[in-house]
Structures are given as C-alpha cells and as structure tokens.
Amino acid sequence: MAFLTRTRRSRRAKPAGNEQNRSTGGRESTVPSFRDMALSSDLDANLDRLKEIFRDCSDIVFREFLFAQKEQIRLALVYTDGLADKSQVSEQIMRALSLEVPVAAPEAEITRANALHFVKMRGLCIHQVRESARVADVVDAVLSGDTVLLVDGHAVALINGARGWEMRSIQDSQTEVVVRGPRESFIETLRVNTSLIRRKIKNPNLKIEMFKLGEVTRTDVALVYIKGIASVGLVAEARNRLARIKIDGVLESGYIEELVQDDPYTPFALLHHTDRPDRVAAYLLEGRVAILVDGTPVVLLAPTLFIESIQTPEDYYEKSQFMTAIRMLRLLALFLSLTAPSFYVAIISFHHEMLPTALLLSIAAQREAVPLPVFVETLLMEIAFELIRETGIRLPRPIGMAVSIVAALIIGEAAVQAGMVAAATVIVVALAAIASFAVYYSGSVTVRLLRFFVLLLTSVMGLLGLMTGIILIVTHMASLRSFGIPYLYPVAPLGSADMKDVIVRAPWWAMFTRPGLISKKNRRRMAQGLKPEPLPTGGERHCWRKAGLTAGRPVFCWSRFFLPARFCLFRFSLCSTPVRTPGSQLFLLLSAA
C-alpha cells in the first residue's frame, strides 16, 4: 500500500510542469513565440524572420524576384520543396508576375503602393489565394505545401494553394472488398479523401470542419457531418472530444480512436473504421460523424453499433433477400469464431454425451494417438494459427504467401499424420479461423482475442464456462456506449423499428427511417409508399371508387384476396397502401416470407 500512495503523491506533484510542457507542445525554444507575431512591411525583415524560423530546414525554398521587372518592387516566394507544385510555382506565379504582367498591364500604373493589388488581382494565375498578416499562418501554409508570396512594402502574405506532391492513386479498397459497388477507396491525402465524400454528397449541408491536432506534427483532421441530419449534440460532442486532444503527433486515426472512445478499456471497436467513401457517405446520411485524418486512408465513424461489424456496404447494393441470408451466415460465423474451439473442448473433455455415438467414436479414434489433453492441443493449434496469420501479414507479400501455405500444410497435414494433433482439432480451429474472417476486420480482431478468454474458461468448467464467458462478454457489451449510443442497439435496448437492418436487411423501400437513436430529429429518409406496385386493377379501382377514396389512401379491399398473386406482392396486406410504420413493414415482410 505504501508504494501506491507514493506513486499517487508523486503524480500529484508533477502536473504544474506538465501543463507548461503541454502548452508549448514540445516545440523547441529556438522559435519561442512566432505564433503571435505579425508580418512587417519590410520584405527583408520578413525573410530574415522566416529564415530564422526555418533554420536548418533544407527543404524550404526562398526565392526572390522582381515584380514586372521593376527594380523597386521585390517579391519573395517561400515554399517547401516536394510539397509545392514546382511547375505551377514557376509558370503561374514567377513567370506570370515577372514576365507576363508587364506585357498585359500598362507599366506606369504599377507602383510600390498598389503592387499587392496588382499581384493578387491581375498577376497571379493561381486558383486559390488567401491573405494573412500572421507569421504563424505563413509557417503553417508553407509546411502544408502552400506557396507563400511576400510583397515588399506590404505586411501581408499571399498564400497560394499550389500544392502538389507525390501521392498514391485511388485504388480498390484493401480491407473491405465488394463484388458489387464502387471500387474506390481513400488514400493518404486528406483533401482527396474529402473530395471523394463530396463527390457522393453534393450538398452544402455536408460540413467539413478542420482541426489541427498534434502539437508537433500539426496534422490536419477533418470532422465531417451533414448539418440537419446529424444531431447537434453529437456534432458538439465530437468537436469537444477532438478539441480535448493534446498530443505531440497524430500519425494514424487509431491515435484519435483511443483518445475519444467512450470506454477506454474495452476490446471492442467503439468507433468503426473504414477506407471506403461509400460507407462513410452512408453513415453520414444516417446522421453520424466521420473523422478523417491526414496521412491515413482509415476514416473513423461514430457512433457505432456492434451489429455493424457484420454489415458490409454491399449489403445495401445487392438483393435484400440474398443479403439477409448472407447476414445470417455472418452472424453464425461470428458465433462460431467465438465459440467453436471452446465448444469443441467442452464436448470432448466434459460432455461426451452430447455427440452422436458414431461421431464420438470417430473422434475418440482420432484422439487415441494424441498425447495432449484436448485443451492444450486446441490452444497450441490456435496459437499456431495466429502465428501463421501474423507472419502472413507482416512478411513481404510474395514470401508471406509461401510461408502461410507451407505453415498451413505442415501444421495441418504433418501434425495430424504424426499423431501430434487430432484431425478434428485442426478442422475446428480452421473453421473458427475461417469464420472470423467473415466478420469485419476490427470485429474479428476482438473476437479472436475473446476466443482465448472463452477457451480458458471452458477448459476449466466445460459448457458452464462457455456460458459464463458469453454472459460476461454480452454483459460487458451491453454496458458499452459509442458517443452515447448503446453499443448493442437496436437489440438491447430494443429498437423494433431499427431491427429492419440487423438480422434481415429489409428492402430499401421498407427502410425509410434512419436509425432512431442516432438521428434524433430528422428521422425520415425517403417518401412513404415507395414499394413498387402495379397500378390497381379494375376490381380494386372499383372498390376504391365505391369507398369514395382515391388511389394511395389506405383502404380495406376484399378484392385483394381474390387477385392473382402476381398482382400483389403481399396477399395479406389489407391495405392497398400498407400502414407505413417500420414495425408493420417488418411484419408484412415476414408474413409474406
């Protein structure tokens, strides 16, 4: 106990110093306070100051030249070599200002006093130019790839958005592959990523708020949401959680994920991550926020529900019936990957009576030669599999393939042949491994980890342990929140209207509301009654006329029952326009099925 108090005391003693460290954020004291400085109207003074700031930064380029060939008006360019587009800088800035302006404009009008106006309005051929009078802006702009133009005699810098650096082209998604659906995925450049989202949502309500996180790295982070759909509270909360972050560097969105998630200890992914713009767009349309980080293609999405780890973007592009079946398959896979090895151990070492005699005898025959208890054997196989998987990922791709094949062959084939491992164990472990890949990757990582926890409990208590493990896990999951939304929603708490997208994937015309807890106010996603239907036939029209109703109004109509099936999808929907509550839609869907 003594050492506990000591640590606490020492921790308490420190903060004062820490705070100071934080505020300066580890920035070196050689450039103590340029953040508050303003530019001066003297070009040489500005250049000296910037050169001091960028001392020993060999990639910063300073270039002085004359405006319109006039000796008295000097200009200076500052940019980062490799980040600025060199051809633009030389053609659209230098060439335009020094050579083309004199030809185009009457020379006499250009004076030192109106030089800035001339440069900006008549000289620069750059699409995006903004002004700033602060040194800090200049520094940030240069380091972000912009080209800064300083005009002698003016205490203002023109920041030219002539960025251009080497970047990856947009490729297929590496982590979420679809058969039907867009092929593009995010890349490492934030601006390209936001453009991919903007291409999908052409609406001024798509807001992209920028943050600079990382005191040293000054990484651009974008908070993206659709105003009017995302609830105000959620956006404010996301903003607060991002603004709270004080860290030296943000190299990947994982840094942010762990700093903003609701439960710091859970193994579950409380923020979904994806590299697919269509997934981000879909989530934004449901009223969620996306957090984009410059330098990584992985985008964070919040709030997240657990069930989303078995959903793919393709679920919404392919036929609903088929994807419903696939979803059930994935649920099974989720369950199998968590429990298959444990179930196997439980049955083989505790509950022999649960197997049919013939199967038990066949397994007993395999186990006859195996020297290890089944738990140890399964654990070893699990570890072996994780090893194969890990090496397969880390090794250079061509070798990785070879290694995983050889390893799988040796362990799967030779170990069984040598009688070290029962064939049934290999089958079960392989099944669990395969099943874990049917679940979305971040989900499968969690499940693979928890599999060992459940396996340990099972080895001690059999099926009782398995159930204990599952209960503990589910209890924990029920306690989780993602940006305030219960993680198990809409299963627990039950959101019956949102069950349309959990086990079944209802047809699009039936999913006309957004998830209830997430999009609090703006719930309607589409117009009612979009279910494609043939025009009413004679009998039905007659029926409406008799009832004094027009098409589209709910009406009980006996002719419904006597119509040939091909004219109405749901025989037993008593209304020509079924009552459009999500629950009834689901009921109709099920009753039709």
Place this chain on the structure above:
Amino acid sequence: MSKRVAFLFLIIVLLGLTGGCWSRKELSETAIILGAGIDREPDGKVRLTLQIARPAAFGATEGGGGGGGGGAMVGTVWVVSGTGETVFDAQRNLSLQVSRRLYWSHNIILIFGEDASRQGVREVINFFSRSPQPRETMWVGVAKGKAEELLTSHSAMEKSSAQSLGFLERMKAGLFVEYKDFIRDLACPGTNPVAPRLELLYRGRHEGPVMELGPGYHKEAVLTGAAVFKDDRLVGWLDESETRGLLWLRNLIKKGAVTVPSLNEPEKKITMEIIRSKTKVDPYYDGEKASFEVQIRVDGMLIEQQSKEVFTDPEVMAALKKSLAADVERKARSALEKARDDYAVDVFGFGEAFHRKYKKEWPALKEYWDEEFARSDVDIAVEVRIRQSGMQAGRLSIRRGAER
C-alpha cells in the same frame, strides 16, 4: 481505475482456475460402453458384461491412428465380464480390469439374460434409472440364453454386435423397446413389459475374394421375436409372427408387409406393403366382464403380385382387401391368444385403455387386472385400404390377351 480493473481481472481468472479442471474427463481416458448385459449367477450374484469400444480400431478404416494395413474389423470392441452383489458393485469390480473410466452415456443396448429375466428384472434395473449416465433411450432386449454370449459375438455388418442389435431395433421391423418404455410398462398396472428376444443364430455370411483367410460364417445376434413379462418376470416368448400381432395390437406397426394367397390361384401370393396403420382399442365393461373392440386401419401399397388378377376391378379389389384384413386379424389374434390364454398377461396396454375409460371401476380391478384380462373378450376388426398399386396398374409381364 486501471489498478482496480487489473485486480478484478486477476480475481476472476484466479477464481476460475482454483476450480481446477472440475469434472473434466479426457476422451482418451474414457471407456465408451456400447452394450451391457446382465445375467444372474447360480449363487445369486449379478454378472455384468460390458462391450467397450476400442476407438483405435474404430478409426482404422481410414488408415490413420493406430496401425497400418487396413484391418478395419479387427478387435473393434473389448468385452469384459464381472460379478458383484449389485450392478454397480459389479461395475466397480470391473474397474480392476478396465484401464479407463467406464462411460455409460453411449450405451446402445441393455440385454437381460434369460435367467435374470426369469428371476425378475426390477432388482437389476434400478442402477440404470438412478445413475445420470445411461440414457433412457437405450434399447432393451432379452437374450435367449446368456446375455454375455450375445455381447461376445461380433457383427459382420456393423462394427460391434451391440450396434448391430441397436440398429436392428431402430429399424422398427420387429419389436422395439426403449428403456424408458420398458420401465414405464413396468410401473404401469395396466400393462406388462415386453422386450425383443435376442438370439445368436447362423444368419448370412460375408463373402469376398480372400475369404479363405477366415470363417465367413458365424453366429450373429438377431431379433427373433418377443419376451413376455408378467410384472418384472419373464414368463414366455412370442415367435416372429406372433410378435407382428403384438405390434398390430400395440399400435406399433411402422413398416412391413402383409402377404395373402391369390383369390383365384391360392398357390400364388400377393403382398401389400404397409404405408401406415392405426390401432384403436375401445374397452367395454358391463360390471362383470371386460371386453375390447380393437379397430385396426391399414393403408397399404400393392407391391408384389405372383398371380394374374386385374385389380382395376372393384370386386377383385374388395376381395383382396378382405383377405388382407383377415391375415392381419389372424396374426393379431394369435398374439392375443398366446398372451391371454397361455401366459395370462396383458402386454397390449388394454388395461391402460380400460383405465382411461372406466376410472371409477379401475381401482378395484387393477390389483388383479391380468386375471380380468384373461377372461375378457376381444373383438378385432381390420380395415385395409390400398392407396397405391406401385408403379403399375396391371402386370406388364403378362402377354397381351393372356388373361382373356
């Protein structure tokens, strides 16, 4: 916070591990019992015979596991036998012979020896109800002779004689009795238990190119009828034909055939396959004597015909149905008369039917129900319906015009 979580985690893990591997039983340390037989020694001791699977031999078909060289049928089971004062006592004594923990849950069949059955099975079956391991769905049979002999035989078809016997009962061609049915009949005053009769007989022989290596002809355990109990004591047997009658009366006919001579050519036969059947028993009581009306309704399919009648003729059909019904009735009656007149036991559950209908009279009668049953009248009415005539209506193999 993190420390508290760490402590909690540690406590949970350690708490789990303190249990050790509670009730863990490794499969390779388990002796899986496939069949059990109970005999009585002359000195009154119980002899328990266990047929235990040898897993190594069971997996040998695929060439993995134990040895090489294909011998799939070599020594698939190990049979041990031992005596004790009770069944469990005998099992404990067997533990000195068996190197693994005996495991009852996969026991397929429980066989009572003839001696044990005649002395009463109630004393020896209590273990199977009390112990959590044996299943109530295991099959029950009575050996003609010693149960031990049946279990020491082997099957050419299945991997062990216990499996063979279990599957024979499961086919439901003969009498089939699960342990739970057996003890229910035993507990019920309105009926007496029956069980299939099991015998070792020369039946079938396996043939192949290298048969000179060993005998292809050996005794196999088969079903040969039924054992009739009075309360818990074996009193006699029913042969195979009478067992069919027993099944008809007990409403247990699942499949089978009825064969009758042709109407015009009695030396030629006609066979109907049973699709489904339903037996209804209606008791009547006039205060003095019980009587029963048994209604048997059979749906069948004409499956074989040696003669040349054409059954599209309604009259011929009616006559055939009548003849089939008479055959069913004859079999049922033979079983009834054997049980009622020779052994004076109700093994048909008529007492239960009586109890359901005459609740007030039953308490007075149930003590001596078998005597009451022995002097009852039973009326059997059979209705046969032929639903299909197989893949043909007439006989294609008859030359055209021959029946004219």
